[in-house]
Amino acid sequence: MTAFTRAHCRCVVVQNYGYDQAAQKLKIKSDWLRANIGKLPHQKFGHNQAVFCDCDLRLVQAMHTVLPSEALAVIDRPAPEEGPAPAQPAVPAYAALRPAQGRRRQPAGI
Numbered sequence: 001m002t003a004f005t006r007a008h009c010r011c012v013v014v015q016n017y018g019y020d021q022a023a024q025k026l027k028i029k030s031d032w033l034r035a036n037i038g039k040l041p042h043q044k045f046g047h048n049q050a051v052f053c054d055c056d057l058r059l060v061q062a063m064h065t066v067l068p069s070e071a072l073a074v075i076d077r078p079a080p081e082e083g084p085a086p087a088q089p090a091v092p093a094y095a096a097l098r099p100a101q102g103r104r105r106q107p108a109g110i
């Protein structure tokens with residue numbers, strides 16, 4: 001299915017890569033990109049070759065990320081320091097704030 005959306009793209013400026021540059025960034029063979037282009041996010045301008053922005057490449061990377069169950073178990077496990085949210089926020093509520101006491105003036109002559 002072809003969708004014409006760039007919702008995944010966060011590029012602020014246009015910087016596209018051809019097959020060879022994209023393959024170099026992904027550390028793969030450009031032949032693989034060419035052979036699988038129909039299943040990969042890319043940009044196509046008429047008869048020009050497909051091009052990729054960094055967001056396209058990140059999506060390709062996510063599509064082909066292998067996470068064994070051992071890795072998923074680590075990701076799903078909360079970190080030891082994580083727990084229920086503290087009862088008292090670290091920052092006091094606005095209503096509890098009191099004006100700071102001004103500095104006491106030092107007696108003259110010291």
Ligand SMILES: [Zn+2]
Pocket residue numbers: 008009010011053054055056
């Ligand atoms: Zn992008």
